Amino acid sequence: MSALLSSPTLAAIALLAAACQPATDEAVSATQITETPMTNPVVHFEIPVTDMDRALAFYEAVFELELDRRETDGYDMAFFPRADGQYGASGALAQGDVYRPAKTGVILYFDVTDIDAVIARAASRGAKVLYPKKNIGEAGFVA
Template identity: 70%
Template structure:
């Protein structure tokens, strides 16, 4: 006889599913690798219109995006240091924006290449991707209004 009966096993799985259903937006924080923090901070502030807050954390140069405690979505930062390598490969972070066309225009004015033109994805709205000042792939999402 095992220490865990099949009844307890299914109860645990069921509880895990309920907890997952109750959880909202499980991603808590992201960090975008940069090579030149001043250039990247200027780029992101100009493209998105955010004011980023620069500080050193555990020996790494970071610039934090605005954060609203208790609001939906994840917090994030630009990060410079030996552990951070800009790349178009790997995870793609989507920024929720009110108008993709404005953000793409701002990015192009700052020398960005458009990697994926604005695309209508039906009821979910629109998406697009561009290359930031550091060589990272950045994605945009706009909800259909």
């Protein structure tokens, strides 16, 4: 679990803890906690799954990367690669009693170098395109 805690995460935790405490002269300011502004505040996400073996095989094949599978806090999890000290988020696939996959809720966007290849790999593994590829200008494409 310690691999998930980077400086911005610790700053966010410290700010949360400070917000729950009464104000004192000893209160720590945000600038004392971190020297870098937190421009991308999301540092971790978890994707609920019901079949970890199937989900792990799917995500590794579609994105051509290796996830780190391990038990964390009693839950079966598979962590996406993370570049510590860099802005942006990483996360994990998660299976357990508190994780319920759904078609509604948060939508995650993965940055890829070739969206057509990713769509093709996902389709070859049984995925359905719910939102067809669309040009979104300077940001590229989304699907």
